[in-house]
Amino acid sequence: MTDETYAEAAEAPQLSDAPLSMDELAKVIARDIPEGSFVNLGIGQPTKIADHLPAELGVILHTENGMLGMGRKAEGDEVDADLTNAGKVPVVETPGCSYFHHADSFAMMRGGHLDVCVLGAFQVAHTGDLANWSTGKPGDIPAVGGAMDLAIGAKDVFVMMSLFAKNGEAKLVEACTMPLTGVGCVSRVYTDHAVFDLGPDGATVRETYGITLAELRERVAVELH
Template identity: 55%
Template sequence: MSDIAFTPWTRAEMAQRIAADIPDGAIVNIGIGMPELVADFLPQDKEILLHSENGILGMGPKPSPNEVDYDLINAGKQPVTLLDGGAFFDHSLSFAMMRGGHLDIAILGAFQVAVNGDLANWATNDPNAIPAVGGAMDLAVGARNVFVMMELLTKKGDSKLVEHCTYPLTGLGCVSRVYTDHGVIDITPEGFVARTLPPGLSLDDLNARAGIAIRAS
């Protein structure tokens, strides 16, 4: 790996970039984990409706301590609020929204994303791990656009952008864009395409770090 003067984007910077790319009026599901940060950066000048799988459209921010109501929680089981105009509904209708193509964008975390858009984000090959899938597979097949937010490299330094996922799949060919700490990368019929890179990181450096072909846009 080349020794280059470059600072990876922080998670907050990644979240900011995602938030800035969400168009006015979009219906968005934010997955649990790292993507939750995106909610903190949603632009005030746009109306973006957040969907939560447990039956909310128009989810608002965290409540003040005296507003906490444990009958009003998000997919991560944390207390939230409801915006004016928001609605509650049961799980069957909620997953009809997700699976039926009614959400514009789902933002998910990932263990691996393959060059063909395959997503692996629910299980590793660790036999001691407790498997849990939740609503990720429904979002993967159902949202019109699936964005992934993840760091480019694992703690061991392996690239999470891969030729073929080696972890169990969540969905086939579903990811359209990946927001990483090493830049924003689109998934296209021609493969990975770098859309925006952090200052100081060249395409060659990115390719060296990822160990996989990423083209110029």
């Protein structure tokens, strides 16, 4: 659907009977990555999105450990310990790729040169606050990596996550209870049950999967436009 169709729709459409698998969700996100854009895919689930970006789309992947034009995961003899992604998984080059040091890599990010980054999340507030680096539980070892730099750096920060935690509570919340990664930084949240646009006025549902808008409003404790 085009943005105009979304704008004209009376309410967000339900696009499938069942919630999406994480692979299906990756495909939905890939659909929304603009042609020719520079994109950073966070460690974990977001890396799946790369599998759904056809080469002809010309999307160039950035990895914060110093590369543009990162290719797929390396197999067998392709494995080179000197060439990994941000999750330390060996990957391959693509034609036209480039290497640079860490300060340049993060200057690229912080300087607003990346078009999109997709991050996982523990919680997202309906105003775009992100919590994805620490559960805040005592005894947990804090580890932030590049998450805070990415959150404030890319032009568009998308989140990819399951909508509900294991205890059934929605991870899209009024205000994050876990330690923040960034304030007001997330513009869109892709989940297995629905896609949300976030802004200063709160969350707007774009589409739902395996749940009606009415059911979604019952299970998510924030106002949904």
